[in-house]
Amino acid sequence: MGRYSCHTLATVWHVLPIPVRIDLEAGHGTTYAQRVLARGGRARGARQYDDRGDRKDMTTRDKNSGGAGGTSPKHAAALSDFIAYWQRMRRGGDVPRRSDIDPRGIEALLTNAFIAERIAPGLARMRIAGSHLTDLMGMEVRGMPLSAFLVPAHRDALSLHLVRLFDEPAMVRLQLLSPGGIGAPELTGEMLILPLRSDLGDISRALGCIVTTGTPGRGPRRFDITQGRITPLEGAAHVPQGAGEAPPARPQAVPGFAEPQAPLERSAAPRKGERPYLRLVKS
Secondary structure (H helix, E strand, C coil), X not given: CCCCCHHHHHHHHHHCCCCCCCECCCCECCCHHHHHHHHCCCCXXXXXXXXXXXXXXXXXXXXXXXXXXXXXXXXXXXXXXXXXXXXXXXXXXXXXXXXXXXXXXXXXXXXXEEEEEEEXXXXXXXXXXXXXXXXXXXXXXXXXXXXXXXXXXXXXXXXXXXXXXXXXXEEEEEEEEECCECCECCEEEEXXXXXXXXXXXXXXXXXXXXEEECCCCCCCCCEEEEEEEEEECCCCCCCCCCCXXXXXXXXXXXXCCCCCXXXXXXXXXXXXXXXXXXXXXXX
């Protein structure tokens, strides 16, 4: 019986919260993997075990995660509808205007959507953002640069993509990965960015969304770009920023509502004996 007495074995058997097989010949209890399986939990660190107690690689994606891209089938269908709505807003193949976008057209991904404004080459800030983006960052994201969702090492790549998006113009799709940590499970997802025209006619706005698979956990969550795809738009004429701005038109009087304009008359000379309001004083 090795180093364990009958009294010790009986005590261990009754105090353990789960059934454990005691190996009397080896002189020790079950393995760590078997204890984890008995509790129905997960081993410490990056280990996970199957029903036989054998180790599995946790980097294997769930079958519902959408494969290497990290986009679930549900999100993939919603993204397709998102792009289809934007395509329908293109009049004659041109880039749609910001005012053409109706939130009801992207209702399925409204909490994931955002409107961004180009503020410099390769830099865009968020003007409107859905609640899911706030959950990812753990704070209000309106006014923040779009690059805030990426780790610093991948922000230059996003900057280059944004230059092409606004200048060519083009559609940008980025596959994302946020490694797991304490209180923050691993996340996969996709960022979609589509160009828009401002009210002045220049391509300085963007409609986009960020979809993720997994629980956001503790924020802020920042992502690596695992794959990027840029699709130039055909038939969309580029208008330089500010080129569509026209000088303000002089308001015209509306007949029937405008008062008659009085002629400009010179003030009469002061009468003799009257003191003028202004006088010149020489020192």
